[in-house]
Amino acid sequence: xxxxxxxxxxxxxxxxxxxxxxxxxxxxxxxxxxxxxxxxxxxxxxxxxxxxxxxxxxxxxxxxxxxxxxxxxxxxxxxxxxxxxxxxxxxxxxxxxxxxxxxxxxxxxxxxxxxxxxxxxxxxxxxxxxxxxxxxxxxxxxxxxxxxxxxxxxxxxxxxxxxxxxxxxx
Amino acid sequence: xxxxxxxxxxxxxxxxxxxxxxxxxxxxxxxxxxxxxxxxxxxxxxxxxxxxxxxxxxxxxxxxxxxxxxxxxxxxxxxxxxxxxxxxxxxxxxxxxxxxxxxxxxxxxxxxxxxxxxxxxx
Numbered sequence: 001x002x003x004x005x006x007x008x009x010x011x012x013x014x015x016x017x018x019x020x021x022x023x024x025x026x027x028x029x030x031x032x033x034x035x036x037x038x039x040x041x042x043x044x045x046x047x048x049x050x051x052x053x054x055x056x057x058x059x060x061x062x063x064x065x066x067x068x069x070x071x072x073x074x075x076x077x078x079x080x081x082x083x084x085x086x087x088x089x090x091x092x093x094x095x096x097x098x099x100x101x102x103x104x105x106x107x108x109x110x111x112x113x114x115x116x117x118x119x120x121x122x123x124x125x126x127x128x129x130x131x132x133x134x135x136x137x138x139x140x141x142x143x144x145x146x147x148x149x150x151x152x153x154x155x156x157x158x159x160x161x162x163x164x165x166x167x168x169x170x
Numbered sequence: 171x172x173x174x175x176x177x178x179x180x181x182x183x184x185x186x187x188x189x190x191x192x193x194x195x196x197x198x199x200x201x202x203x204x205x206x207x208x209x210x211x212x213x214x215x216x217x218x219x220x221x222x223x224x225x226x227x228x229x230x231x232x233x234x235x236x237x238x239x240x241x242x243x244x245x246x247x248x249x250x251x252x253x254x255x256x257x258x259x260x261x262x263x264x265x266x267x268x269x270x271x272x273x274x275x276x277x278x279x280x281x282x283x284x285x286x287x288x289x290x291x292x
Contacts, residue, residue, distance in 0.1 A: 029272055030272070032269075032272065033268075033269045033270065033271070033272035034269065035269070036265050036266075036268055036269030036272070037265070037266050037269030037270050038269070039265050039269070040261075040262045040263070040264070040265025040266035040267075040268075040269055041262070041266060043258060043261055043262040043265060044220075044221070044224075044258075044259070044262035044263075044266070046258075047255060047258030047259065047262065048224065051224075051227075051228065051231070051255055053245070054231070054244065054245045054246050054251075055231055057244075057245050058231070058235065058240070058243050058244050058245065061243040062238065062240055062243050065243075067238060067239060067240055068239075070238055070240070085234060085237075085238055088230060088234050089234070091230075092227050092230060092231060095223060095227055096227060099220050099223055099224060099227075102220055103220065129216065130189075130193065130216075133189060133219050133220060133223065136223050137182070137185065137186055137223075140182060140223075140226070140227075141182070145178065145230045145233070145234070146175065148230075148233055148234050148237040148238075149174040149175040149178055149230075149233055
């Protein structure tokens with residue numbers, strides 16, 4: 001640890017003088033890191049776009065040829081837009097778009113480099129990462145997939161019906 | 171499947187927690203600019219949230235397709251779905267984490283070094 005200190009000092013001295021940045025090994029490590037991060041963001045964008053495409057294709061195919069099950073699910077949970085098999089997909093689209101925008105933002109941020117405008121202004125991160133991820137969470141909760149995830153005998157509406165049938169008041 | 175709702179709930183509860191801890195660490199880093207652990211925690215946790223969201227989204231599409239018995243409407247075979255997308259997700263996360271740790275840590279050391287230079291000069 002201490003042995004690197006003189007090196008860092010010498011290097012920062014050179015930096016302070018405004019020269020020799022390119023010659024430094026640490027800077028090249030920084031550039032490599034930057035490229036790996038950009039690569040990772042590209043991988044994320046490619047897979048995510050492919051996923052959104054898969055969802056949209058599934059959605060349109062199912063819409064044009066509804067199955068027995070989609071009709072049943074639609075009838076059993078006729079609670080409007082917020083709880084149906086399609087609302088689950090709308091929730092997915094909204095959350096996916098927010099994550100995509102975030103990844104594009106991060107990509108631009110890193111592509112601009114170390115002294116870029118986005119990376120040196122913290123506010124952008126709060127708007128394009130923190131806020132977007134917050135709304136992704138809101139979307140996932142508004143369009144909660146409980147309809148498709150809960151076991152058939154434990155779904156909210158069914159248990160309310162069971163309670164009603166058991167109640168002496170009815 | 172009864173386990174699915176639990177799995178999903180755990181995921182959706184874990185994500186905001188991860189983010190909150192991340193931003194708390196970031197706030198703590200304000201007065202600890204020299205601390206590498208605090209710096210790493212905030213960088214990794216803030217970075218981790220989107221891939222986790224993505225994983226839960228992949229899971230939901232898979233379960234939706236299964237629930238609707240609409241396997242043959244899917245472009246990607248259902249049995250490969252989670253594998254394909256989660257693998258991509260993990261690779262993307264690891265690359266970002268690896269890249270950022272070498273990029274950002276050198277950046278921190280770089281700033282710290284210059285900072286100490288400035289204080290020495292002044």
